[in-house]
Structure formats: structure tokens, C-alpha cells
């Protein structure tokens with residue numbers, strides 16, 4: 356690797372190392388997709404782990420998607436440096452071209468295996484590195500600055516083309532295998548009649564929600580589509596759990612510890628419930644509140660079998676998430692594997708998630724793998740980070756929609772939710788809170804933890820109206836007026852909007 360121009364060997368090595376790094380990354384994605392075998396995934400998880408709590412909170416709750424992207428680019432950069440570094444080391448140690456290529460592949464494989472604990476998938480990282488180094492070492496070395504620039508551009512062009520192809524093939528190969536599958540089809544050993552009965556139940560419930568939805572322009576219905584449903588979780592890459600390997604372990608202060616398989620769970624008689632979820636970080640008029648029809652079995656099935664002695668339960672997900680709350684809340688809980696008649700999608704917790712009525716979103720553990728019973732309270736993931744979001748949701752009426760009707764009237768509408776307390780009424784003021792009027796409500800769904808829609812219209816008497824909305828829960832308690840930020844225990848206050856006519 357001698358070169359008459361002193362700095363060239365280093366520059367060449369740098370180019371080779373970078374290109375090899377990109378090739379390794381692409382190969383890893385091609386083979387592993389976004390499963391834990393992809394080298395970037397453990398690095399990202401590590402970053403989330405070591406970042407101080409306020410940074411994680413800010414990133415997930417304020418930056419949202421952007422935060423995930425920043426984290427992703429950071430993890431990507433770290434992996435590139437690691438793989439490039441391994442390649443540079445290989446180039447330094449090796450004496451022949453073949454040896455460079457073999458060493459680089461071996462080092463890349465080593466790194467990838469240490470990170471992912473997936474030796475086989477790590478071949479996806481190693482082989483492209485070996486090939487990239489082999490090719491780059493075989494081509495003639497440029498001897499001028501101009502030549503070296505051309506060399507760099509060509510190599511980059513080549514590796515980006517290969518990465519592009521890997522990305523496209525990788526995305527196809529690893530697209531969410533659970534998505535959009537009929538949940539009934541996933542239940543084993545169902546005879547045709549039983550399958551049809553379950554399908555009918557789901558269809559009837561979805562039709563019920565459709566017919567009970569207020570028919571108002573621009574107002575979302577009573578059920579959100581799977582792709583419209585909000586998503587909040589602690590990792591960039593959702594765990595990729597295989598239903599056959601999935602086990603639910605039930606342990607702790609119980610008379611009987613046991614584990615449950617997916618087949619055991621989904622062959623129990625299914626129920627279908629409309630449940631609304633709302634994240635504790637949702638602002639009063641935010642959009643982290645949605646509803647779906649969930650298919651699953653009552654948590655009672657596992658609680659009775661375990662026969663717990665304590666008063667607390669802790670749920671753990673495959674992503675390292677955990678949340679704790681009182682056992683009596685879990686007694687009316689639900690273990691679900693279906694959403695709107697489809698198999699539970701990966702981003703909402705495939706194969707099984709918990710749903711616990713009336714509490715903030717964070718208690719509804721996704722990718723559920725462990726149920727632990729405790730005899731005293733412990734802190735969950737978010738509670739350790741200073742949140743207080745495992746309790747009952749606050750009452751809220753959201754104002755989603757403003758329509759200027761053809762007859763000159765103005766119509767406002769939205770959703771109202773109070774968890775298991777249910778919604779009794781929604782009141783609307785169009786004069787900034789001086790006088791109040793009853794809104795029209797959608798007919799209630801026959802479920803214990805679901806929202807209702809509200810709507811109100813009036814003939815404007817001024818050029819501007821300040822509209823204020825407030826809900827009254829099933830106990831007759833008015834939505835609290837005092838404004839409070841989402842952190843640490845959920846937003847309060849009345850939604851108010853000034854409307855120009």
C-alpha cells in the first residue's frame with residue numbers, strides 16, 4: 356500500500372473504510388430489516404438507555420418523529436464509525452489484498468455480532484464489507500488529487516447505488532408481516548362456522564360505531580383506522596416479536612407461576628371491546644387520543660389462574676418498557692391481539708398488548724411479555740423519569756372541527772372522554788364562558804372505556820366568537836377549569852378557540 360505521495364495511503368484507507376462501513380450497514384439492513392439483528396438497533400437502544408431522562412422525555416414527547424430521526428441518524432453515524440474503524444484496522448494489519456478483505460469482513464462480523472448477538476444475521480454486515488474492500492483494493496490507486504477525487508466519487512456512487520437497492524429489497528423483505536391480516540385467520544383450529552361467527556361479531560360492532568358516529572363534515576368517526584391511531588413508545592425500532600416464540604410469563608407474589616403461549620391465549624373465547632387510549636403527555640386539545648375495536652381475552656383469565664397475593668401488578672414489554680399500577684385496575688383489563696378486525700399491528704404491540712380501562716395510555720403495555728404481581732408499589736419506566744401517569748384519565752372535551760354551514764350557522768364538534776366515568780354531557784359557550792349550552796352527543800357505545808362525539812351549532816351574532824367547551828363525566832363532575840400542563844400528571848383546563856365569522 357505504498358504511495359509516492361505521502362498522505363494518499365491514509366486518504367485511500369479512509370475512503371475504503373467509509374465505503375466498507377456503508378456497505379456493511381446496507382447489507383445488515385438487507386438481511387435483518389429493522390429487527391434486532393440490524394446493527395443500528397442495539398446502538399439506538401443503548402443511546403435511549405444512557406440519555407438523561409429529560410432528553411428522552413423531550414425527544415419522545417416534544418420532538419416525536421423528529422426526535423426518532425435524530426436518534427436514528429446518531430446511531431447510524433456511530434455504527435458507520437465503528438464499522439469503518441474496524442475496516443481501517445484490518446487494512447493496517449493485513450499484508451495482502453485478500454487478507455485485507457478477509458480481515459475487514461471478520462472484524463465487521465465480530466462487531467456486528469457483539470452488538471446484535473446475531474452471528475448469522477451479522478454475515479449480512481460482514482460479506483458486503485469484504486466485497487467492498489476487495490473491489491477497492493483491486494482498483495488502481497490514483498496518484499493525483501484529481502484522480503483521487505474521481506476515485507472517491509465513483510466509489511461513493513457505487514456504494515450508494517448498492518445501498519439504495521438494499522434498502523428497497525430490505526424494506527420489501529421485512530415489511531410488517533403481521534399487518535393487515537384478518538385476526539380471525541390467525542386463530543388456529545377454528546371451524547368455518549366459529550370463524551364466521553367471530554367475523555360477524557367484529558363486523559357488527561364496527562357497523563354499530565359507524566352508525567352511531569355523528570355525520571359531521573371533517574369530524575373523525577368513533578373509531579380510528581389502524582394507520583390513523585397515534586403511537587407513543589420508547590424505542591425507534593419496534594420489537595419484532597415472533598408469535599410462535601412469544602411467551603407471557605406470569606410470576607411474583609402468586610400461588611401459581613406459569614407461562615402462556617400465543618396459541619393458548621388466542622384459542623380462548625374472544626371478546627371485542629371499544630377502548631379509547633390517551634397519552635398522559637397529550638395537551639388538552641392535542642391529538643394523542645384515539646379509539647379502536649380491540650379483540651382479546653379478559654385479564655381475569657390469567658389473574659384467576661395465578662391467584663395473586665399482592666395488590667400491585669407490573670407489566671413488562673419486549674422493548675424493555677415496564678409499568679406498574681394497582682391490581683384492581685387490572686382486574687377489568689384486557690389482553691388483546693386484534694385491532695379493528697386485523698391482527699394487532701407491530702407498532703401497536705404485536706403479538707399481545709394489555710388494555711387497562713380508564714387509565715392513561717402508558718399502562719397499556721405493548722409487546723407484553725411479563726406480568727409480575729407485587730405486594731407493594733414500585734416505579735414504572737415513566738414514573739422513574741418523573742411522570743405520574745398511571746392513574747385515571749382526566750375528563751376532556753376536544754374541539755376538532757369548525758364548519759361554516761351554508762345556512763350561515765357555525766358548527767363546532769369534537770370528542771369527549773372521561774375513561775370509565777364516561778361522558779354525561781358536553782357544554783359549549785360561544786361567548787367566552789358567560790353562558791353555556793348543551794351539545795348534541797353521539798349515542799354511547801356499550802363499552803366501559805370509550806369516548807363520545809359532541810357537536811353544537813349556532814347563528815353567529817358577532818364577527819368573532821370565543822368558543823369554550825367542557826365535559827361533564829358520568830358522576831356529574833365538571834371537567835376541571837384550572838389549566839395544567841401535561842407533565843407530570845396530565846393536562847387540565849377547558850379548550851377555547853376564537854372563531855372569526
Ligand SMILES: Nc1nc2c(c(=O)[nH]1)N[C@H]1C(S)=C(S)[C@@H](COP(=O)(O)O)O[C@H]1N2
Nearest residue numbers: 585586587588589634672676716717720721
Ligand atoms: N412496551 C411498551 N408499551 C407501551 C409504551 C412503550 O413505550 N412500550 N408506551 C406506552 C404509552 S406512553 C402509550 S400513550 C401507549 C400508546 O399506545 P399506542 O402506541 O398503541 O397508541 O402505549 C403504552 N405502552
Ligand SMILES: [Mo]
Nearest residue numbers: 634635716717
Ligand atoms: Mo403515553
